[in-house]
Amino acid sequence: MAATVQVALRVRPLTAKEQQEGDGSCVAYIPGQPQIVVNQEKSFTFDQVLDPAATQPQVYERCVAALVDQFLDGYNATVLAYGQTGSGKTYSMGTAAPVGSGGGIDDDQSYGIIPRAVSHLFNGLAQRQAEHPDFEFNVDVSFLELYNEDLIDLLNSASRPDNSRRTRVMPSHVTIREDAQGGIVWGGVTHLPANSTHAVMQ
Numbered sequence: 685m686a687a688t689v690q691v692a693l694r695v696r697p698l699t700a701k702e703q704q705e706g707d708g709s710c711v712a713y714i715p716g717q718p719q720i721v722v723n724q725e726k727s728f729t730f731d732q733v734l735d736p737a738a739t740q741p742q743v744y745e746r747c748v749a750a751l752v753d754q755f756l757d758g759y760n761a762t763v764l765a766y767g768q769t770g771s772g773k774t775y776s777m778g779t780a781a782p783v784g785s786g787g788g789i790d791d792d793q794s795y796g797i798i799p800r801a802v803s804h805l806f807n808g809l810a811q812r813q814a815e816h817p818d819f820e821f822n823v824d825v826s827f828l829e830l831y832n833e834d835l836i837d838l839l840n841s842a843s844r845p846d847n848s849r850r851t852r853v854m855p856s857h858v859t860i861r862e863d864a865q866g867g868i869v870w871g872g873v874t875h876l877p878a879n880s881t882h883a884v885m886q
């Protein structure tokens with residue numbers, strides 16, 4: 685059985701600004717190994733290493749697709765993007781992609797992990813429904829931001845301040861705690877029903 689937690693490293697290409705400033709890459713790859721060498725001196729090993737040539741669909745297939753299949757079989761799954769500012773978290777997760785503007789997920793290479801996972805989820809649910817006509821499912825979406833010490837419910841428009849793009853719930857309204865089984869539960873967070881990839885991304 686695969687380890688419960690797996691870590692994939694994605695190295696992004698140099699940005700145009702970095703190239704203009706004459707920066708170079710400090711990362712070397714070991715062919716056939718999930719390993720990198722930084723500044724020719726320190727090596728690090730991961731479950732997977734994706735070099736700058738890796739495309740968004742390749743990242744999804746290699747790192748996330750199996751998780752969504754397991755989720756459809758009833759297991760919980762989490763994808764966590766971690767890295768310093770400018771390292772590519774938003775790009776890889778795909779929240780910056782122009783979702784809903786034309787073609788489907790499969791037509792647009794720029795889509796990242798979130799729209800791909802949501803599309804995969806709805807396709808998997810539709811397939812199960814076709815196989816088992818009495819099968820019913822509900823998908824709810826929450827979108828919670830923890831920024832410094834503030835918990836912000838991004839789907840709660842009731843308390844949106846006039847001049848802010850953000851929707852705020854005061855920290856006292858949203859709670860995160862551990863339950864008796866050691867699971868993490870939250871309360872007071874908006875859950876909105878969504879029945880398509882487009883609805884989730886909207």
Ligand SMILES: Nc1ncnc2c1ncn2[C@@H]1O[C@H](COP(=O)(O)OP(=O)(O)OP(=O)(O)O)[C@@H](O)[C@H]1O
Pocket residue numbers: 695696697699767768769770771772773774775776
């Ligand atoms: N794999 C990639 N291929 C091409 N461009 C990329 C890739 N990853 C990141 N970039 C570009 O690098 C820049 C920084 O990426 P991004 O904004 O995703 O970083 P971030 O980790 O979300 O930063 P922050 O923590 O500051 O929000 C962006 O211009 C993004 O388009």
